[in-house]
Amino acid sequence: MKDSSIRSFGQWVTQHQWDDVTAEQGTQNKTTAFYRTLQQSIATHFPLKSVRIQVRDKPWISPCKGKSRQRAFNQQKWEDWRKLRNKIQREIKTVKNQFYNTKVRKLKRENPRAWFKELNVLTGSQRKEMTVREEGEDPVDHQGIANKINDTLTNITT
Structure with missing residues (x-):
């Protein structure tokens, strides 16, 4: 993912008016509206790419x-x-x-x-995985980071 895509998605999440989600009646309808809106934004900010994976044999293998x-x-x-x-x-x-x-x-x-x-x-070495950093949270505390992101998204929708 490009840094610019991540930044633009972050801006969208923080600035988006969630009226379409909050206007829905019932938990299931709100959840459906939330996922629909989120998936549309993800598709916009992170379009799918086709990638061809090529297996490279060792040069000495016959x-x-x-x-x-x-x-x-x-x-x-x-x-x-x-x-x-x-x-x-x-x-x-x-x-x-x-x-x-x-x-x-x-x-x-x-x-x-x-x-x-x-x-x-x-x-066959590969690059390291991308890590999510959240201010005030230990980078290895995945549960804490997930809870903080969840709290932020919850505060946006209420």
């Missing part, structure tokens, strides 16, 4: 050899499977070393930023 090993395993040809497993493990070890010698060592010396980026790709 899928063809893995398939023949898997085929031997599925057919319960244990002798063939063990030979292929050992052969593939040796090849992976060799190719990993070659990969390190040709790419990683060079990047580490010449371009540390690119090396760190490649390291994150290889290890």
Whole structure:
């Protein structure tokens, strides 16, 4: 989510006149009106995006050899499977070393930023989760933060 979207949504929440919610009769109708209004605003401020996720195999993996090993395993040809497993493990070890010698060592010396980026790709590292900070609340006290947000929204609607 963009910071600007979060800010604009925050402004909307604090400045919105909740007359359409308070005008409803009964708890269920008020709840329905509240969620409808909130969902419309969320759709406006945070539009859905299509994201294509691409799995990146390690550069040293050879899928063809893995398939023949898997085929031997599925057919319960244990002798063939063990030979292929050992052969593939040796090849992976060799190719990993070659990969390190040709790419990683060079990047580490010449371009540390690119090396760190490649390291994150290889290890599958991801960014940290976003945390919600509320003034006067401990950032790890999720219940306290939720209660404070709930109180704020309750005060707006009454």
